[in-house]
Amino acid sequence: MSAEFDIAETLDVKGASCPMPVVKTKSAIDDLSEDAVLEVLATDAGSMSDIDGWASGTEGVELLDQEEGDDVYRHYVRKTE
Amino acid sequence: MSTDTPDAPGDEMPSRAELAARVDELEDALAEATGEDDGKKMSIIATKGTLDMAYPPLILASTAAAFGYEVTVFHTFWGLEILHEERSKDLKLSSVGNPNMPVPNAVAALPGMDRVTTKMMEKKIADNDTATIEELVETSLDMGVEFQACQMTIDLMDYDEAEFYDGVTTGVGAATALQDMADADIQLLV
Structure with a gap:
């Protein structure tokens, strides 16, 4: 499924729990250029709600999709500015 | 509404240009008051230094920084332990005073029990x-969170400022914290 977007970077935060998936996603997004898509791989079940909440409360990012796979939650975030 | 008829309404009526200028002025004042361009701010007062109570301010501070908030955490009394580079790695959990602990208080109060519960945690x-306290402090500092150490409690409790993490602000007091709280969108006492 990950071929759906043109992924610029993949961030692996498997194993990490709150608040690290969000905090590391923010840092990774900062390093990307505009329009680039970040893929985040997490095992924290809370990351589904947290990354959604973070993306809607943060300027300059857009949550494209979230997938709940086999033990891994995938998030696709685009940097919009 | 007054039913009196003004003496000479034509003389007092503002011109269209004056009205337009007034509208601009009010719009600017509104924009300033709503503070949209000012950025979001969060102010946390951290007063506790036990292992369990060190987490909430750090988790919220780093998360708010990820949201783009300008964050200050003012540490006072036992909250200073979180900023002490060595002791922050070895914060203790109290086994007494928490009825949710698996052991009765009478047993929990025995010598060495705090060490047992801390090791379990x-x-x-x-x-x-779960991120360690040290990781959360370092991450927060990297993300631009300002950690402030209350000068009065540094002096009162004989802290050596050189033993705090690099980047901790010292020489601040209640007035600084109050100013930050007044400017902040979110204020928390932990």
């Missing part, structure tokens, strides 16, 4: 890959 933190 540290193991859980490691097993769950």
Whole structure:
């Protein structure tokens, strides 16, 4: 499924729990250029709600999709500015 | 509404240009008051230094920084332990005073029990890959969170400022904290 977007970077935060998936996603997004898509791989079940909440409360990012796979939650975030 | 007829309404009526200028002025004042361009701010007062109570301010501070908030955490009394580079790695969990602990208070008060409960919690933190206090402090500093150490309690409790993490602000007091709280969108006392 990950071929759906043109992924610029993949961030692996498997194993990490709150608040690290969000905090590391923010840092990774900062390093990307505009329009680039970040893929985040997490095992924290809370990351589904947290990354959604973070993306809607943060300027300059857009949550494209979230997938709940086999033990891994995938998030696709685009940097919009 | 007054029913009186003004004496000479034509003389007092503002011109269209004057009205337009007034509208601009009010719009600017509104924009300033709503503070949209000012950025979001959060102010936390951290007063506790036990292992369990050190987490909430750090988790919220780092998360708010990820949201783009300008964050200050003012540490006072036992909250200073969180900023002490060595002791922050070895914060203790109290086994007494918490009725949810698996042992009765009378047993929990025995010598060495705090060490037992702290070790149990540290193991859980490691097993769950929960971030350590040190990681959260370092991450928050990297993200631009300002950690402030209350000068009065530094002096009162004989802290050596050189032993705080690099980047901790010292020489601040209640007035600084109050100013930050007044400017902040979110204020928390932990």
